Amino acid sequence: xxxxxxxxxxxxxxxxxxxxxxxxxxxxxxxxxxxxxxxxxxxxxxxxxxxxxxxxxxxxxxxxxxxxxxxxxxxxxxxxxxxxxxxxxxxxxxxxxxxxxxxxxxxxxxxxxxxxxxxxxxxxxxxxxxxxxxxxxxxxxxxxxxxxxxxxxxxxxxxxxxxxxxxxxxxxxxxxxxxxxxxxxxxxxxxxxxxxxxxxxxxxxxxxxxxxxxxxxxxxxxxxxxxxxxxxxxxxxxxxxxxxxxxxxxxxxxxxxxxxxxxxxxxxxxxxxxxxxxxxxxxxxxxxxxxxxxxxxxxxxxxxxxxxxxxxxxxxxxxxxxxxxxxxxxxxxxxxxxxxxxxxxxxxxxxxxxxxxxxxxxxxxxxxxxxxxxxxxxxxxxxxxxxxxxxxxxxxxxxxxxxxxxxxxxxxxxxxxxxxxxxxxxxxxxxxxxxxxxxxxxxxxxxxxxxxxxxxxxxxxxxxxxxxxxxxxxxxxxxxxxxxxxxxxxxxxxxxxxxxxxxx
Amino acid sequence: xxxxxxxxxxxxxxxxxxxxxxxxxxxxxxxxxxxxxxxxxxxxxxxxxxxxxxxxxxxxxxxxxxxxxxxxxxxxxxxxxxxxxxxxxxxxxxxxxxxxxxxxxxxxxxxxxxxxxxxxxxxxxxxxxxxxxxxxxxxxxxxxxxxxxxxxxxxxxxxxxxxxxxxxxxxxxxxxxxxxxxxxxxxxxxxxxxxxxxxxxxxxxxxxxxxxxxxxxxxxxxxxxxxxxxxxxxxxxxxxxxxxxxxxxxxxxxxxxxxxxxxxxxxxxxxxxxxxxxxxxxxxxxxxxxxxxxxxxxxxxxxxxxxxxxxxxxxxxxxxxxxxxxxxxxxxxxxxxxx
Numbered sequence: 091x092x093x094x095x096x097x098x099x100x101x102x103x104x105x106x107x108x109x110x111x112x113x114x115x116x117x118x119x120x121x122x123x124x125x126x127x128x129x130x131x132x133x134x135x136x137x138x139x140x141x142x143x144x145x146x147x148x149x150x151x152x153x154x155x156x157x158x159x160x161x162x163x164x165x166x167x168x169x170x171x172x173x174x175x176x177x178x179x180x181x182x183x184x185x186x187x188x189x190x191x192x193x194x195x196x197x198x199x200x201x202x203x204x205x206x207x208x209x210x211x212x213x214x215x216x217x218x219x220x221x222x223x224x225x226x227x228x229x230x231x232x233x234x235x236x237x238x239x240x241x242x243x244x245x246x247x248x249x250x251x252x253x254x255x256x257x258x259x260x261x262x263x264x265x266x267x268x269x270x271x272x273x274x275x276x277x278x279x280x281x282x283x284x285x286x287x288x289x290x291x292x293x294x295x296x297x298x299x300x301x302x303x304x305x306x307x308x309x310x311x312x313x314x315x316x317x318x319x320x321x322x323x324x325x326x327x328x329x330x331x332x333x334x335x336x337x338x339x340x341x342x343x344x345x346x347x348x349x350x351x352x353x354x355x356x357x358x359x360x361x362x363x364x365x366x367x368x369x370x371x372x373x374x375x376x377x378x379x380x381x382x383x384x385x386x387x388x389x390x391x392x393x394x395x396x397x398x399x400x401x402x403x404x405x406x407x408x409x410x411x412x413x414x415x416x417x418x419x420x421x422x423x424x425x426x427x428x429x430x431x432x433x434x435x436x437x438x439x440x441x442x443x444x445x446x447x448x449x450x451x452x453x454x455x456x457x458x459x460x461x462x463x464x465x466x467x468x469x470x471x472x473x474x475x476x477x478x479x480x481x482x483x484x485x486x487x488x489x490x491x492x493x494x495x496x497x498x499x500x501x502x503x504x505x506x507x508x509x510x511x512x513x514x515x516x517x518x519x520x521x522x523x524x525x526x527x528x529x530x531x532x533x534x535x536x537x538x539x540x541x542x543x544x545x546x547x548x549x550x551x552x553x554x555x556x557x558x559x560x561x562x563x564x565x566x567x568x569x570x571x572x573x574x575x576x577x578x579x580x581x582x583x584x585x586x587x588x589x590x591x592x593x594x
Numbered sequence: 595x596x597x598x599x600x601x602x603x604x605x606x607x608x609x610x611x612x613x614x615x616x617x618x619x620x621x622x623x624x625x626x627x628x629x630x631x632x633x634x635x636x637x638x639x640x641x642x643x644x645x646x647x648x649x650x651x652x653x654x655x656x657x658x659x660x661x662x663x664x665x666x667x668x669x670x671x672x673x674x675x676x677x678x679x680x681x682x683x684x685x686x687x688x689x690x691x692x693x694x695x696x697x698x699x700x701x702x703x704x705x706x707x708x709x710x711x712x713x714x715x716x717x718x719x720x721x722x723x724x725x726x727x728x729x730x731x732x733x734x735x736x737x738x739x740x741x742x743x744x745x746x747x748x749x750x751x752x753x754x755x756x757x758x759x760x761x762x763x764x765x766x767x768x769x770x771x772x773x774x775x776x777x778x779x780x781x782x783x784x785x786x787x788x789x790x791x792x793x794x795x796x797x798x799x800x801x802x803x804x805x806x807x808x809x810x811x812x813x814x815x816x817x818x819x820x821x822x823x824x825x826x827x828x829x830x831x832x833x834x835x836x837x838x839x840x841x842x843x844x845x846x847x848x849x850x851x852x853x854x855x856x857x858x859x860x861x862x863x864x865x866x867x868x869x870x871x872x873x874x875x876x877x878x879x880x881x882x883x884x885x886x887x888x889x890x891x892x893x894x895x896x897x898x899x900x901x902x903x904x905x906x907x908x909x910x911x912x913x914x915x916x917x918x919x920x921x922x923x924x925x926x927x928x929x930x931x932x933x
Contacts, residue, residue: 384823408825419823426823428816439813439824446806 096154112294128291129511130483160232168216222253335359336531342392353378360531367542370552416498429478507541608922637900646782652892653788658870661842668835669815675867677741682711682847690769712844719840727829764860787853799881
């Protein structure tokens with residue numbers, strides 16, 4: 091066994107007297123993928139910051155040269171308007187005299203990209219890259235410094251299976267090249283697939299390190315030493331087959347003004363008491379559907395009705411809210427949170443008029459609402475911390491809790507399980523079931539078949555902008571085939587056929 | 595939770611750096627360092643006259659500083675404070691001197707004069723906010739450009755059509771005595787106008803932290819996307835805070851005329867706009883800290899003036915110290931924004 095390149099020993103770290111890490115020991119060897127798993131708030135991100143030397147531990151030691159550790163963040167910072175390679179070489183520009191040596195710069199970046207089979211066009215401006223490509227670019231940026239250890243903080247969260255594969259492939263190439271990799275995730279199957287060793291974090295403490303081969307059941311027990319109890323189970327919702335659906339999409343089509351891709355015509359009905367899921371890779375049109383629903387893109391044709399009333403071609407999020415529609419976008423951190431604001435300021439944003447009766451803030455209402463939201467997913471943080479000080483998963487939970495708390499008639503969630511740990515996913519699904527049981531319609535947009543299978547009553551598969559299959563809560567294999575284009579689907583059928591089929 | 599701590603620490607560092615610069619420059623250049631330093635530090639409090647002038651200056655800076663804070667909390671930047679103060683001052687003077695010649699009807703005209711000045715300055719700044727919302731034109735640039743265009747126009751009016759031909763100053767006529775604000779610490783220029791800041795700052799604090807309007811304004815300042823997502827009208831909270839910012843600058847201009855100079859003098863409001871930004875930065879855009887920040891900044895200004903008047907140092911020292919404070923506070927702000 092090779093020696094550790096970097097190691098943490100009994101590291102502790104507190105924020106505002108709340109311990110984030112309470113005795114973490116782990117070591118990363120060269121040429122290994124070391125997995126780090128734990129629930130949201132278990133201290134994964136803090137461990138990463140300490141190993142990278144971004145933060146110093148309150149007690150305990152970090153051995154090794156932190157200057158040779160590179161962190162790849164989930165949300166990379168690239169200048170949106172300039173070519174990616176220019177962002178990447180900043181500070182290390184190759185020169186000819188006083189001038190930038192463009193040819194060498196691009197060649198250098200592309201050479202490293204090729205060596206680790208990172209498939210990104212670095213000549214494009216960052217604004218034109220999709221989420222996967224931006225993450226790959228961030229990985230590339232970390233690799234340019236030739237690090238001995240690379241820390242990946244949930245690199246595949248929110249990505250479609252195809253794109254996960256791209257990232258995992260790159261991680262393997264890194265390991266085979268002798269780099270040590272710390273791989274943070276709470277996806278156990280992904281862990282079992284990629285990691286050589288796995289360290290388990292429970293409430294800020296590293297409890298155990300397992301080595302290959304892993305038994306997934308064992309890891310689950312490690313993660314939840316107290317068992318998975320405490321997660322409330324909810325009775326099956328009463329499926330009311332109401333005649334008038336809460337919302338209906340009628341031959342909706344959305345076109346991407348830049349890329350030329352299109353979605354639709356798409357017809358579906360969202361009935362009270364039912365959880366409907368639309369699945370597909372994001373580029374199959376799932377992203378376009380989200381862009382329309384969040385008011386970014388205009389509807390090209392067709393209509394969306396909520397309670398029989400037709401919505402405008404360009405949606406106004408405020409208008410949707412007043413009609414009892416809650417939407418949670420996939421990029422929650424950027425679009426649904428204020429990182430500089432406090433937890434309370436973020437918590438009350440949907441319900442702000444009730445918190446400010448006659449325009450003046452009511453302290454008590456504010457406190458009880460924030461407390462209720464935090465409690466829903468068992469978040470322990472203080473009300474007055476800036477939101478940005480919380481871990482990504484905790485922020486996700488707060489945003490979900492905030493929207494669910496408005497008791498919407500129609501609840502639309504994109505990538506529902508993104509960034510959540512197992513317990514929180516269970517909690518979310520229980521909440522969605524009781525929301526539906528209470529007479530609401532739920533629409534999930536997901537690029538992970540697995541994540542919506544346990545909760546959806548009806549599943550609609552998208553491929554290349556069209557519906558390629560409709561399913562009950564059954565066969566995963568069929569759905570997977572449908573979203574990867576292995577089923578003919580509804581391509582040649584008319585809208586009339588579609589609606590007839592759907593009714594039957 | 596880490597940032598606010600470093601932030602407070604940063605202001606202390608800025609203040610310490612300013613004092614060290616002062617000592618370093620004085621020790622290397624002054625013939626009598628001890629006297630210079632003590633004049634600089636104690637000058638503003640040396641006597642009634644100095645103290646009154648110092649407090650008067652601090653009160654004006656608190657108004658413009660508050661103006662910058664309102665805009666900044668909504669995520670917009672009013673860089674046109676200089677022109678807004680100047681314009682409002684001239685409007686106040688013109689209304690109260692009845693345009694050309696004659697000082698008719700003084701007292702009943704005071705409130706309309708101030709209102710007109712405040713509305714004019716508010717509209718000029720509000721226009722930049724509205725342009726930002728409508729066309730995407732950067733309010734930082736437009737407010738600066740509009741202000742830069744206003745200054746020479748006001749200059750022209752003061753030395754041209756509105757000039758008091760009887761006097762030798764490049765200034766307008768004096769406003770009638772009945773329209774002037776009462777002086778508090780004669781012979782200094784401190785007037786009841788200083789109380790305006792004392793009343794307005796708590797009101798501003800309440801408005802920003804306790805009202806729905808203030809809450810929505812803050813959310814827009816944090817993240818436009820979130821505001822849009824939550825159904826907050828982003829355009830409204832781009833235009834209104836800019837207009838409020840302009841209005842507060844306008845009020846400072848009115849106070850400058852009614853309480854301090856009783857007329858408009860060429861370039862007499864210079865620095866109130868820019869130094870208001872410095873005050874807002876030192877106060878970290880928190881209304882609670884605007885008054886202490888204004889007192890600190892006015893102290894530096896008045897100390898430098900006192901030392902200069904006694905021929906112990908040069909004007910550059912005052913500017914140098916202000917520059918050091920500005921540099922440190924701004925650097926801190928930028929570091930705080932980078933995450």
